[in-house]
Amino acid sequence: EAEVAQSPRYKITEKSQAVAFWCDPISGHATLYWYRQILGQGPELLVQFQDESVVDDSQLPKDRFSAERLKGVDSTLKIQPAELGDSAMYLCASSLVAGTPPYEQYFGPGTRLTVT
Amino acid sequence: QKEVEQDPGPLSVPEGAIVSLNCTYSNSAFQYFMWYRQYSRKGPELLMYTYSSGNKEDGRFTAQVDKSSKYISLFIRDSQPSDSATYLCAMSAGTTDSWGKLQFGAGTQVVVTP
Numbered sequence: 001e002a003e004v005a006q007s008p009r010y011k012i013t014e015k016s017q018a019v020a021f022w023c024d025p026i027s028g029h030a031t032l033y034w035y036r037q038i039l040g041q042g043p044e045l046l047v048q049f050q051d052e053s054v055v056d057d058s059q060l061p062k063d064r065f066s067a068e069r070l071k072g073v074d075s076t077l078k079i080q081p082a083e084l085g086d087s088a089m090y091l092c093a094s095s096l097v098a099g100t101p102p103y104e105q106y107f108g109p110g111t112r113l114t115v116t
Numbered sequence: 117q118k119e120v121e122q123d124p125g126p127l128s129v130p131e132g133a134i135v136s137l138n139c140t141y142s143n144s145a146f147q148y149f150m151w152y153r154q155y156s157r158k159g160p161e162l163l164m165y166t167y168s169s170g171n172k173e174d175g176r177f178t179a180q181v182d183k184s185s186k187y188i189s190l191f192i193r194d195s196q197p198s199d200s201a202t203y204l205c206a207m208s209a210g211t212t213d214s215w216g217k218l219q220f221g222a223g224t225q226v227v228v229t230p
Contacts, residue, residue: 004159031216040124042204042220043160056217091159095216105218107159 002026004108006092012114018080021111025074025094031055033105034067034077035091043091049075082115089113119143122205122221131230135192139205139221142186146207146219149181151190154202154223163203164190195228202226 005024013019025032030051035043046065048056051072060067064083069075079086089112093105122139129135137151148167152160166172169183180189188207192199205221 033216041222042120042122042206043218044220045217048216093159104162104165105216107161109157109159112157 004092004094004106006090006108006111008111009109010112010114012116013082015084015115016081018078019082019113020079021077021090021092021113023075023077023092023108025092026106029094029096029106030072031095032069032075033093033095034075035093035107037089037091037110039088046077079113082113084115087113087115117142118222120205120207120219120221123224124222126225126227128227128229129195131195131197131228133195133228135190135195135199135226135228137190137192137203137205137224137226139188139207140186141188141207141219143207143209143219144183144186145209148208148210149179149188150206150208150218151177151179152204152206152220154204156201160204192226195226197228197230200226200228 007022032049034046037043046060047067049069052069067077089110091110093107095105120141150165151163153163154160164179166179166181169181172179176193178191202223202225204223206218
């Protein structure tokens, strides 16, 4: 069964350091999402890509976060510099081309980030 | 105030009991309502989705939507220990400028004891 791959699964970093997360969506899924899930809360959308284009990044803290999906396949989310409040689970999800909503989003296992 | 409210629990039930979960919301534009299940240290997986008001049944799971009350529910019959997880409700307006944008509740942790 096809799955969304994410790496690393766990990351511990010191504040002010840079950190990057990688996501490989299910093959053929044109839409890719990055979510942040703080412990005890639901996922919050950070950025949505349609192929290589950003569709929605209204909740992305652009002063420190960046995301790219250069060839419209895999994607990287970067934080620089990391802050203590960035400690959370970072989830990647993918779905088929936007058609009839709600077109199921498939989530990866996430990257758990701890900033010390 | 959050757009979607969900009691975080934990909700503990004995095996075989009915699990009742619910969410309330404030945005009347929401038309698509989903329930995701999230096991510990895993990503969420879609259980069910419903469009507009009404009921939907899938095996042991029943989803209900009451748009007039802005209230949705998920019922799990004959609960099993393997149902122990966090259940997240999610909603979407489904409009052209919001496709894919899901608003999640905080999730309810469910524990089914043998």
